Amino acid sequence: MPKEEVWEIIEHEKTGSGGLPEWVTRYLQDGSPSVEAMPEFAGRYVFVSEAEGVSLSALEQRLRDFDAPLDFPQLAALRVQRRLTVLGGDQPGAGFSRYQEEVVRALADAPWVGARREGDFWLLRSFAGEPGAEERESYLLLILLSFDQTEFRSRLDQILWQRAEDPEVEREQLVRRTRSVFYDNF
Numbered sequence: 001m002p003k004e005e006v007w008e009i010i011e012h013e014k015t016g017s018g019g020l021p022e023w024v025t026r027y028l029q030d031g032s033p034s035v036e037a038m039p040e041f042a043g044r045y046v047f048v049s050e051a052e053g054v055s056l057s058a059l060e061q062r063l064r065d066f067d068a069p070l071d072f073p074q075l076a077a078l079r080v081q082r083r084l085t086v087l088g089g090d091q092p093g094a095g096f097s098r099y100q101e102e103v104v105r106a107l108a109d110a111p112w113v114g115a116r117r118e119g120d121f122w123l124l125r126s127f128a129g130e131p132g133a134e135e136r137e138s139y140l141l142l143i144l145l146s147f148d149q150t151e152f153r154s155r156l157d158q159i160l161w162q163r164a165e166d167p168e169v170e171r172e173q174l175v176r177r178t179r180s181v182f183y184d185n186f
Contacts, residue, residue, distance in 0.1 A: 005127050010137070012123035023144055024121045032079070035144070044146040046118070047075040051141040056122065059141040063120055066143055072115035075145065077108035080156070102163040110159065114151055118144040 012020060026034040027048055035046045049071060051062045081104045120143045127136050160175050 007125040007127045009123050010126045013121050020123075021119065021121060023119065024123075024142060027142065027144075041118075041146055043149050044116075045149050045152050047072065047079060047115075047145045047147065049075055049143040049145070051143075052138055053141075054138060056124075056139050059122060059139050062141060063143065066117075066120075068115045068117045068145055069111070069113065072112045072145055072147070073108050073110060076112060076147075076152075077104050080104060080107055099163060103159055106159045106163055107156070110155070112147070112155070115145050115147050118146050120144065 009020075014020070020028075023035050023038065023046075026038065032046050032048060035041060035048075036044065049066065051059055053059050081100070084100045084103065120141065122139055122141045124137060124139050127138065157179070160179065
């Protein structure tokens with residue numbers, strides 16, 4: 001298992017005029033579920049796009065080029081892929097991994113109307129390496145999007161059923177097994 005890098009924030013978008021927004025602090029500490037627990041995101045899933053680089057101007061260009069309708073499908077597919085990977089690790093049946101791939105591909109290719117851009121924030125991090133190693137700095141850009149949970153689940157359920165057409169695997173069993181544990185802590 002790779003060693004987790006240790007870093008500290010040395011500058012950020014509001015340096016000198018305020019602290020980190022609550023969603024940024026929560027995301028950096030505990031990930032998306034912590035942000036979803038905030039009252040303003042009740043009933044919504046949140047997705048955070050991360051971009052890292054040594055040039056703030058390059059990340060600012062990324063921010064200008066970011067388009068929620070175009071970029072959201074990749075964020076949704078990535079989050080679902082991570083969840084399916086965790087769930088699929090101990091699932092029997094060769095059809096499951098093919099099913100996973102089909103679901104993730106369909107999510108990435110599907111048009112997603114309804115993603116709402118909630119905010120963005122940049123910060124500069126300093127990474128502490130091994131003793132004697134050279135320190136490095138890197139900017140991190142976070143772009144926060146949200147999507148109505150009911151609508152997201154409905155769309156995802158459609159894709160789960162559409163992609164469960166493997167004759168080797170019982171369709172209903174496959175979808176039920178996936179759904180039964182999928183939404184817990186999504």
